[in-house]
Amino acid sequence: MSLPSALLPSTEPLRVGLIGFGCVGQGLYNLLERLPAPGFTVARIAVRNPQKARSLPPERFEFRADALIEDDSLDLLVEVIDDPVEAFRFVGLALRRGRRVVTANKAMVARHLPALLRQQADYGGTLLYEAAVCGSIPIIRTLDTYFATEPLTAVSGIFNGSSNYVLTQMRARGTAYAEALAEAQARGFAETDPTLDMAAFDPRAKAVILAAHAFGLIPNPADVLALGIESIAPIDLKQAALAGHKIKIVARLLTLPDGGISVLVAPQRVAPDSPLFAVEDEFNAVLVEGTFAGPHALRGRGAGSFPTASAVLADLNALRAGFRYAYAKLDPHQALATDLALEVVVRSYARQRPPTVEFLGEPYAEIVEGYRFQTGYVAYTTLHRLCDDLRADGVFVVGTGAIQLLPDDETDPQLSGARAAVRFQ
Ligand SMILES: NC(=O)c1ccc[n+]([C@@H]2O[C@H](COP(=O)([O-])OP(=O)(O)OC[C@H]3O[C@@H](n4cnc5c(N)ncnc54)[C@H](OP(=O)(O)O)[C@@H]3O)[C@@H](O)[C@H]2O)c1
Numbered sequence: 001m002s003l004p005s006a007l008l009p010s011t012e013p014l015r016v017g018l019i020g021f022g023c024v025g026q027g028l029y030n031l032l033e034r035l036p037a038p039g040f041t042v043a044r045i046a047v048r049n050p051q052k053a054r055s056l057p058p059e060r061f062e063f064r065a066d067a068l069i070e071d072d073s074l075d076l077l078v079e080v081i082d083d084p085v086e087a088f089r090f091v092g093l094a095l096r097r098g099r100r101v102v103t104a105n106k107a108m109v110a111r112h113l114p115a116l117l118r119q120q121a122d123y124g125g126t127l128l129y130e131a132a133v134c135g136s137i138p139i140i141r142t143l144d145t146y147f148a149t150e151p152l153t154a155v156s157g158i159f160n161g162s163s164n165y166v167l168t169q170m171r172a173r174g175t176a177y178a179e180a181l182a183e184a185q186a187r188g189f190a191e192t193d194p195t196l197d198m199a200a201f202d203p204r205a206k207a208v209i210l211a212a213h214a215f216g217l218i219p220n221p222a223d224v225l226a227l228g229i230e231s232i233a234p235i236d237l238k239q240a241a242l243a244g245h246k247i248k249i250v251a252r253l254l255t256l257p258d259g260g261i262s263v264l265v266a267p268q269r270v271a272p273d274s275p276l277f278a279v280e281d282e283f284n285a286v287l288v289e290g291t292f293a294g295p296h297a298l299r300g301r302g303a304g305s306f307p308t309a310s311a312v313l314a315d316l317n318a319l320r321a322g323f324r325y326a327y328a329k330l331d332p333h334q335a336l337a338t339d340l341a342l343e344v345v346v347r348s349y350a351r352q353r354p355p356t357v358e359f360l361g362e363p364y365a366e367i368v369e370g371y372r373f374q375t376g377y378v379a380y381t382t383l384h385r386l387c388d389d390l391r392a393d394g395v396f397v398v399g400t401g402a403i404q405l406l407p408d409d410e411t412d413p414q415l416s417g418a419r420a421a422v423r424f425q
Helices: 024-036 064-068 084-096 106-123 141-145 161-174 179-186 202-213 233-243 307-318 378-394
Strands: 012-020 040-046 076-079 100-102 125-130 152-157 245-257 260-272 283-290 292-299 339-348 364-370 370-379 396-405
Touching: 012 024, 012 064, 012 307, 024 307, 040 064, 040 339, 076 084, 076 307, 084 106, 100 307, 106 125, 106 202, 125 307, 141 152, 141 202, 152 202, 161 179, 161 233, 161 245, 161 396, 202 245, 202 260, 233 245, 233 339, 233 396, 245 396, 260 339, 260 364, 260 378, 339 378, 370 378, 378 396
Parallel strands: 012 040, 012 076, 076 100, 100 125, 260 396
Antiparallel strands: 152 245, 152 283, 245 260, 283 292, 339 370, 339 396, 364 370
């Protein structure tokens, strides 16, 4: 039986210009080498440092990425450098030339998504970035195409592999924070600047990108609450374990009853019945709740050379097929909803003054092994305002998972009224 030629794999490999040959770039190169018929060939490679020892002959490398962007004999460009400022310059230059580009840089996409959309609309280029969110988990295209018209109620999950690795090692092996972080870096899970992972800026960027595809909201990353684990101590894991809970950094995108969309990233105590409980080490997971489709869970490697390169390859294939994101839900007038309160446990040193966190109502307070634990509701905007100060003072904040809407009258300290009755878990 003969198949229509459109269904047969193309024999002509597309020429790829690769900008960046680190963990991801090298992973893509090696992955293409191992496939019998990858459909792509890395024709030119640009890197930054002429002194660095490489795994390929020196003549394979050049040091001016702009030359690749200007080379029209290259069919596709892959930008996988570790510098979001230069990445935006490269990708912008390429899109203004109408080129087809793949990036893995979540910080750059989250910060500049409106500009990147305008450049694609004005010049006809295409940008795909599946590898920017949760490594090998195919979540962006799932939200953008499969759930394009499904009203979603929530998207949540573990979006950062290196902090999840650190938390797993600390809890399961009793490894010290600094040692677990060094291991995550040595294994290629951590960003070049580990603050991005540990202060939760990296999962916040990913949450911002998913908000665009899941809910049509493009928040400014700086406006989104991000609490990290830099101040975590063994006592925090021990207290969570008393109730059988683990601590994970959980990103949450929620539809509120009034239609508003809220986005936040914070350490959270996770119970054994949560699909996130068993997600360990560098693994990531995304939970999607659809009004009609119901609950879904995707789990996979959120970082690392081959898993991330595999997502880049998926985008190259999508570009070959003429795919573009639809952004079907995009609403430029939608604003980030912040009229929420989170139930949190604020842990400080008992010998220090209690941190100046304005709880809504009297917090439940206890002293354990020289540490003060205060549990109660705190407004989203308060946590957002205080997060840098709390981190600087070594105070650790972990959510219980419970969220309430603030009452219409925000002066009501007891969260009374109809809006306060709504509870998310
Ligand atoms: N690693 C992961 O697991 C992972 C997962 C998902 C997404 N990402 C994203 O993927 C991107 C790359 O990460 P990575 O881990 O592969 O970084 P990396 O290992 O630090 O490698 C960065 C590469 O970029 C090159 N580079 C930097 N500035 C450049 C410039 N101006 N012109 C040309 N080349 C330049 C570096 O050149 P030299 O070799 O000369 O130093 C290096 O080859 C980042 O945006 C990251 O957030 C990474």
